[in-house]
Amino acid sequence: MASSPTRTASGVRVRVPAKINLALKVGAPRADGYHPLATVYQAVSVYDEVHAAWANPDEFDVVVSGEGADLVPLDDTNLAVRAAKLLARTQAPNDSLGASLSIKKSIPVAGGLAGGSANGAAALLACAVLWDLDITADGMRALAAELGSDVPFALLGGTAVGSGRGEDVAPALARGTYHWVLAFGYHGLSTPAVYRRFDELSPNAAPPQVPADLMNALRSGDPRHLARALSNDLEPAALDLQPRLRTVLQTGLEYGALGALLSGSGPTCAFLVGDEPAAVDLSVSLSAEGVCRAVRRATGPVIGARVVN
Numbered sequence: 001m002a003s004s005p006t007r008t009a010s011g012v013r014v015r016v017p018a019k020i021n022l023a024l025k026v027g028a029p030r031a032d033g034y035h036p037l038a039t040v041y042q043a044v045s046v047y048d049e050v051h052a053a054w055a056n057p058d059e060f061d062v063v064v065s066g067e068g069a070d071l072v073p074l075d076d077t078n079l080a081v082r083a084a085k086l087l088a089r090t091q092a093p094n095d096s097l098g099a100s101l102s103i104k105k106s107i108p109v110a111g112g113l114a115g116g117s118a119n120g121a122a123a124l125l126a127c128a129v130l131w132d133l134d135i136t137a138d139g140m141r142a143l144a145a146e147l148g149s150d151v152p153f154a155l156l157g158g159t160a161v162g163s164g165r166g167e168d169v170a171p172a173l174a175r176g177t178y179h180w181v182l183a184f185g186y187h188g189l190s191t192p193a194v195y196r197r198f199d200e201l202s203p204n205a206a207p208p209q210v211p212a213d214l215m216n217a218l219r220s221g222d223p224r225h226l227a228r229a230l231s232n233d234l235e236p237a238a239l240d241l242q243p244r245l246r247t248v249l250q251t252g253l254e255y256g257a258l259g260a261l262l263s264g265s266g267p268t269c270a271f272l273v274g275d276e277p278a279a280v281d282l283s284v285s286l287s288a289e290g291v292c293r294a295v296r297r298a299t300g301p302v303i304g305a306r307v308v309n
């Protein structure tokens with residue numbers, strides 16, 4: 001773990017960022033049903049917070065507030081609860097630990113920004129610190145991978161290459177800070193539904209590889225170069241399920257974005273611009289056009305899940 005433990009009587013608070021995929025290359029499903037991925041993640045400055053406090057032995061509960069809170073499950077399927085239980089079961093099976101979790105959401109639910117995964121990563125870190133567990137960074141990564149494909153990256157942050165089903169992450173050589181405008185959709189998109197449509201549209205998908213031009217662009221630090229290298233294999237499937245997203249992407253480009261792509265399985269559209277003033281201009285234009293539910297400016301890369309005071 002990269003953060004220093006700061007345990008307080010009032011619990012532990014962790015801030016965790018959303019991710020976008022600068023490239024998302026998808027292969028045909030493996031024997032276990034998962035799709036092989038070659039992806040480049042970037043953590044961006046839209047954050048959820050997860051607070052963990054002591055609870056009665058073996059008791060776990062969660063409350064959720066903020067953006068899309070009513071769409072988040074409060075039972076054992078909540079990724080933060082799953083994370084806390086997994087940590088307790090594997091790291092302290094004889095201690096009857098419990099946790100009271102509170103999630104403050106800014107990352108839209110089912111937006112292709114891995115908000116649920118981010119909450120899982122944050123709960124792992126918050127509970128490990130709360131319970132003062134002796135767990136290595138490798139141990140945390142293994143539990144994160146068990147929880148979900150995007151969870152290890154939420155712990156790591158920055159810009160990273162993801163392989164396997166996305167859970168195998170390695171930091172990428174990247175220079176500079178990039179300015180993004182994120183357009184949130186009116187309705188979420190189900191990740192499994194997008195992958196199903198992808199399989200129908202691309203029955204012979206080739207083994208995925210991270211595009212060399214994207215890695216070169218990241219090394220250059222030049223947003224114009226990066227804009228030309230953005231790609232997402234899931235875009236045709238997501239646009240097929242929500243055709244209005246095509247208008248959102250086109251509108252952003254018409255108003256001066258250097259590049260545009262769907263984030264993960266969508267429906268969030270991410271626009272790359274050259275600097276902060278350009279981000280402000282584009283946000284105003286997209287809001288005025290009314291093509292999306294909400295617009296947020298963000299920068300990336302930012303660090304992954306961290307304890308905050």
Ligand code: ATP
Binds near residue numbers: 109189265266
């Ligand atoms: P994925 O990570 O599968 O690509 P996504 O980024 O599009 O998904 P998420 O915000 O992670 O979207 O939500 C996907 C689903 O996960 C939600 O519909 C919700 O039912 C479930 N979920 C479970 N736990 C959480 C959580 N803590 N926050 C948000 N969603 C959660």
